[in-house]
Amino acid sequence: MQKITEFLAGLLFGMGLLLSGMSDPGKVLGFLDLFGTWDPSLALVMGGAILVGIFAFTVAKKRTTNFLGGALHLPKANQIDRRLVIGALLFGAGWGLAGFCPGPGLVSMFSGQPKAFAFVLAMVIGMLLYEAADRFIHQPRARQAATR
Amino acid sequence: MTIDWAHFTPWASLLGGVVLGLASAIFILFNGRILGISGILGGLMSPRLGDIGWRISFFLGMAAAPTVFAWWAPAGFLSAPRIDASYGLIVIAGLLVGLGTRYGSGCTSGHGVCGLSRLSPRSLVATLTFMGAGFATVFAVRHLF
16 A cells, blocks of 8 residues: 555656646746746746645644554754755756756656756766765764764 | 746646645655655665665656656647756756755755645745745846856
């Protein structure tokens, strides 16, 4: 059952990206081009998603397990720090350069777009760079702090 | 600012957004997970035993989406995506998106959709920041250079 809902969530998410126009970088850049001819569509995408999401998360917050009886992993992090802001700045810059964020990049790759494949490959390398940086730069410091 | 009426798709975008919200709802309520693409993918970069299968099933669902969508959508509903960026720019963008989303612990889905739905101040700051950076980048690329 769990495998089915995981698959279904991925399927619906991909279809939502296609239907909404998020999977078209031209449309995304049209939204981000606030000072050109502006396409407001993506504001409606976010609005529609959050409208449903608010109900779901209101229910989720009141529970300790999910509907299938398994664990409910709600994020515990609440700190607003340099990592969060610098990360979001880098991400936003990359998003604005090509018009792809991670979800649309993937669904576009699955649609057979060669440029989306190049994007996803570079994105995975970026994620691996983060892992390497995290292992060699951040964690040794964290380990020292923990033994102090 | 002028509105781009030619490309504006209010109903498809609103309905698409509702479908994205439904997917996020299923994922948190039935699987107990935040539907954040960068987090789900990023977790595969340092795989841990017992923490891989759910990520794979989710991505298999996503991979099936274009085919299933084509069964339902009227012919010609989806115009070909406009991917204007050169391969060089695409690679730089991909590196920035991969590094940035992991550093900032989320992207448009995790912080944008789920985070704002949870009313998380941390996700609100992240979303305003990457949106702002996106607006600034497009302004620089299209109107300054």
